[in-house]
Amino acid sequence: MRLPADPGRRRFLKTTLAGGGLTLAFCLPLGGCGKDGGDGGQATATAPFRPNAWLQIAPDGTTTVFLAEAEMGQGVYTSIPMLVAEELDADWRRIRLQRAPLAPEYGAQRTGGSTSVRDGWQTLRHAGATARAMLVAAAAQAWGIPAAQCRTESGFVIDTGGGRRLGYGELAAMAARQPVPQDVALKSPAEFRLLGKPVTRTDLDAKVRGSAVFGIDVQLPGLLVASVARCPHFGGRVQSFDAEAAAQIPGVVSVHEISTGVAVVADGYTAALKGRDALRIQWDFDPAAGVDSEDIDAALHAATGGTADREEARRGDPETALEQAPRRLQAEYRLPFQAHATLEPMNCTVRISDGLCEVWAPTQAPTDAHREVEALLLGPLDKLVRKVGRKLSIDLPSDVRIHTTLLGGGFGRRLKQDFVVEAVEIALAAERPVKLIWSREDDLQHDFYRPATRHRLQAGLDDAGRPLAWRHRIAGPSRGLCVGGARRIPYDVANLLVDYRNVDTPVPVHYWRSVAHAHNGFVIESFIDELAVAAGADPFEYRRALMKDQPRLRRVLELAAEKAGWSGERPAGRHLGIAAHSSYGSHVAQVAEVSVQDGRVRVHRVTCAIDCGQVINPDTVRAQMEGSVVFGLSAALKDEITLEQSRVRQSNFHDYRLLRFDEAPEVETWIVDSDAHPEGVGEPGVPPIAAAVANAIYAATGVRIRSLPVTTDALRTPA
Amino acid sequence: MRKRVLRVNGRDHEVSASGDTPLLWVLREELGLTGTKFGCGIGQCGACTVHLDGQPVPSCLVPVEQTRGREITTIEGLAGERLHPLQAAWIELQVPQCGYCQSGQLMAAAALLREHPDPSDEDIDAAMSRVLCRCGTYQRVRAAIHRAARTTGGRGGGA
Numbered sequence: 031m032r033l034p035a036d037p038g039r040r041r042f043l044k045t046t047l048a049g050g051g052l053t054l055a056f057c058l059p060l061g062g063c064g065k066d067g068g069d070g071g072q073a074t075a076t077a078p079f080r081p082n083a084w085l086q087i088a089p090d091g092t093t094t095v096f097l098a099e100a101e102m103g104q105g106v107y108t109s110i111p112m113l114v115a116e117e118l119d120a121d122w123r124r125i126r127l128q129r130a131p132l133a134p135e136y137g138a139q140r141t142g143g144s145t146s147v148r149d150g151w152q153t154l155r156h157a158g159a160t161a162r163a164m165l166v167a168a169a170a171q172a173w174g175i176p177a178a179q180c181r182t183e184s185g186f187v188i189d190t191g192g193g194r195r196l197g198y199g200e201l202a203a204m205a206a207r208q209p210v211p212q213d214v215a216l217k218s219p220a221e222f223r224l225l226g227k228p229v230t231r232t233d234l235d236a237k238v239r240g241s242a243v244f245g246i247d248v249q250l251p252g253l254l255v256a257s258v259a260r261c262p263h264f265g266g267r268v269q270s271f272d273a274e275a276a277a278q279i280p281g282v283v284s285v286h287e288i289s290t291g292v293a294v295v296a297d298g299y300t301a302a303l304k305g306r307d308a309l310r311i312q313w314d315f316d317p318a319a320g321v322d323s324e325d326i327d328a329a330l331h332a333a334t335g336g337t338a339d340r341e342e343a344r345r346g347d348p349e350t351a352l353e354q355a356p357r358r359l360q361a362e363y364r365l366p367f368q369a370h371a372t373l374e375p376m377n378c379t380v381r382i383s384d385g386l387c388e389v390w391a392p393t394q395a396p397t398d399a400h401r402e403v404e405a406l407l408l409g410p411l412d413k414l415v416r417k418v419g420r421k422l423s424i425d426l427p428s429d430v431r432i433h434t435t436l437l438g439g440g441f442g443r444r445l446k447q448d449f450v451v452e453a454v455e456i457a458l459a460a461e462r463p464v465k466l467i468w469s470r471e472d473d474l475q476h477d478f479y480r481p482a483t484r485h486r487l488q489a490g491l492d493d494a495g496r497p498l499a500w501r502h503r504i505a506g507p508s509r510g511l512c513v514g515g516a517r518r519i520p521y522d523v524a525n526l527l528v529d530y531r532n533v534d535t536p537v538p539v540h541y542w543r544s545v546a547h548a549h550n551g552f553v554i555e556s557f558i559d560e561l562a563v564a565a566g567a568d569p570f571e572y573r574r575a576l577m578k579d580q581p582r583l584r585r586v587l588e589l590a591a592e593k594a595g596w597s598g599e600r601p602a603g604r605h606l607g608i609a610a611h612s613s614y615g616s617h618v619a620q621v622a623e624v625s626v627q628d629g630r631v632r633v634h635r636v637t638c639a640i641d642c643g644q645v646i647n648p649d650t651v652r653a654q655m656e657g658s659v660v661f662g663l664s665a666a667l668k669d670e671i672t673l674e675q676s677r678v679r680q681s682n683f684h685d686y687r688l689l690r691f692d693e694a695p696e697v698e699t700w701i702v703d704s705d706a707h708p709e710g711v712g713e714p715g716v717p718p719i720a721a722a723v724a725n726a727i728y729a730a731t732g733v734r735i736r737s738l739p740v741t742t743d744a745l746r747t748p749a
Numbered sequence: 750m751r752k753r754v755l756r757v758n759g760r761d762h763e764v765s766a767s768g769d770t771p772l773l774w775v776l777r778e779e780l781g782l783t784g785t786k787f788g789c790g791i792g793q794c795g796a797c798t799v800h801l802d803g804q805p806v807p808s809c810l811v812p813v814e815q816t817r818g819r820e821i822t823t824i825e826g827l828a829g830e831r832l833h834p835l836q837a838a839w840i841e842l843q844v845p846q847c848g849y850c851q852s853g854q855l856m857a858a859a860a861l862l863r864e865h866p867d868p869s870d871e872d873i874d875a876a877m878s879r880v881l882c883r884c885g886t887y888q889r890v891r892a893a894i895h896r897a898a899r900t901t902g903g904r905g906g907g908a
């Protein structure tokens with residue numbers, strides 16, 4: 031990364047180094063690693079009770095929960111505090127939320143992979159239970175009774191003998207002086223008061239009043255706005271531009287070349303865009319190096335044959351079994367590049383002053399933002415000092431502060447910190463506080479896309495139509511983003527081979543909601559449908575019979591089929607398709623009710639069944655299923671990202687269309703009652719939906735959809 | 750620079766943006782009314798929906814000079830003393846996910862209810878298909894509009 035050698039950066043480094051004494055990293059794990067139980071030990075009568083990093087109880091009883099997750103619509107600002115409040119027996123109405131700082135006790139702050147509740151399940155409940163035990167100990171001491179004679183409820187400790195009660199706030203100071211218990215018992219699911227019950231989300235009032243602060247809403251005194259022109263062709267760079275012409279535009283303050291392009295800084299977004307238009311940039315891009323979607327498609331197609339780069343899974347003797355099977359089926363599937371298109375475009379606000387670099391960002395990974403900004407700001411010497419420091423487990427004080435705002439959607443896009451680094455580069459160059467705002471065109475043309483893939487599926491069937499062998503070749507541009515969810519299929523097949531072959535493309539790719547499960551859920555659940563048809567079997571019964579070792583997935587399959595009325599009557603012209611897929615620890619089955627008319631697909635209803643283990647907030651599970659269906663349908667039915675000369679053809683919502691209100695199905699969600707470990711809900715609803723719809727289209731028309739998104743042309747071509 | 754007067758949420762504001770600046774950015778940047786969101790800038794997403802003399806419009810497409818003498822209502826002006834019945838229904842049915850599109854959804858729905866105090870599903874489709882939601886809250890938006898229509902006894906509701 032090229033850094034402009036400007037005074038702003040030098041000044042920053044000077045102060046950074048001047049104030050840069052070494053401080054020992056201190057440890058404040060749950061339960062406290064110090065002799066006195068962390069800072070709780072210093073509590074006075076008026077100080078809050080802070081038994082661990084996750085919560086604090088003020089003398090007035092207000093309980094603050096510290097959040098290390100990013101809220102992007104998935105409801106973590108509600109489900110995470112629920113975990114703490116449950117074990118604490120807190121009064122839910124007195125819970126306040128505060129963002130956790132980037133500090134070692136919170137671990138890496140990176141929200142993705144549907145992990146927040148899965149990872150926090152033990153830690154956060156333990157944090158609540160520890161605090162509760164200390165409050166009980168304090169009350170028992172005050173009353174001179176054994177702790178066992180106390181119970182807790184809604185922010186009070188109650189003497190079960192005499193009915194006396196003391197509020198958590200009143201007990202805070204005394205509780206802080208209690209020893210931190212090492213072992214605390216957690217509740218059994220039967221004792222839950224909050225978990226599993228619908229709780230109203232904590233972030234809704236602000237979101238309906240328009241007062242919720244997303245990254246793009248951050249305001250600072252003297253804040254300027256920046257827009258960046260980036261080379262529209264991947265792999266191109268700036269050759270020349272007319273900074274003068276841009277500077278002439280009223281409102282434009284300055285123009286800077288940065289590592290990703292040319293930034294125009296102005297007194298508002300409109301002037302920044304006008305300045306950008308005036309730049310007349312010449313790009314250094316060799317047309318001969320340009321790649322079209324058709325080239326990528328052809329390369330991916332070729333890679334469905336030939337030798338694999340890597341075997342992902344092998345069982346039995348797939349080659350022989352396939353060769354000797356009485357019947358063989360083969361099909362090739364294709365999935366395109368897709369954009370995240372979070373409704374809030376990428377943006378980031380930066381203020382650098384007095385050696386402090388403050389960043390406000392709607393990011394899924396403040397930890398990574400911090401690291402990348404630091405790497406940008408530090409010179410080679412600082413980096414060396416820091417590296418040595420890390421080796422010795424010594425942490426340098428940080429002069430980079432990341433403030434995580436609410437996120438207007440994430441879906442994996444904001445795990446990348448490119449927009450944060452860009453904004454810091456601009457603020458350094460402009461020497462003014464700057465808010466960088468990407469246009470929608472920037473967002474769709476400079477995303478880190480879901481990769482395009484092609485898949486070759488082969489199966490051998492026995493005389494009864496049961497699969498003897500399964501082969502799945504995946505061809506894509508990044509193994510880590512392409513093979514997930516394909517290695518283990520839920521069906522009973524003795525001989526199996528899944529392998530991968532890589533195809534390099536110039537297109538940046540990264541995580542997209544449910545990652546490779548979105549591809550492989552579609553492919554596997556479509557091909558198994560093809561096998562069912564070949565076997566002359568009912569697609570639901572065929573799957574069910576083969577799910578011998580998958581009781582949880584089979585259960586949701588049965589539940590979805592039953593609730594959707596799989597074997598019942600339905601209106602004329604309506605057809606059902608079914609699909610099931612396990613991901614992020616959860617199991618989801620969906621039945622889509624579809625009609626096809628004049629080459630247009632209409633999804634009327636989706637019945638969804640999920641087993642995600644212990645449910646934290648059932649309404650959130652439902653909301654995530656509803657959202658996942660709509661998200662997946664946009665990718666299945668609307669548009670794709672295509673390239674011409676390594677340049678994304680689509681530019682805004684008129685040619686990269688998302689599912690609209692009048693196209694959205696009714697989604698009905700059934701949740702399996704379970705007290706198994708809680709699992710992911712943000713992503714597992716996406717993988718089955720495209721296949722459920724494609725299978726319904728087959729039922730309606732006899733056309734097998736093997737390429738997404740579904741096009742009118744495809745619907746006219748019988749399989 | 751010549752100042753112009755903007756009537757927003759019942760109050761007059763002096764602004765200095767040039768006449769061709771989209772209303773959206775004047776609201777957000779000059780008046781600090783950031784509840785109105787930017788999603789596309791070309792009238793495709795509806796996140797920027799405000800009321801102009803009671804009509805829902807994408808404020809990203811309205812040059813500020815065309816608002817002279819007209820009444821502008823933004824999400825910040827939707828609630829009175831109490832939440833608008835739609836906002837209350839939105840909370841009750843837990844409509845928002847990320848929330849980014851929701852100002853646009855609410856403003857579009859409020860205009861609809863004023864026109865059709867007890868809208869049919871077709872009325873709702875027609876009015877709401879201009880507002881995108883990437884998080885997929887559509888079915889809850891529909892349910893909440895019906896709920897609000899019921900609680901107001903089909904009288905629409907304020908704003």
Ligand code: FES
Nearest residue numbers: 788789790795809
């Ligand atoms: S920002 Fe105005 S319609 Fe999208």
Ligand code: FES
Nearest residue numbers: 848850882883884
């Ligand atoms: S709630 Fe996120 S875009 Fe609608």
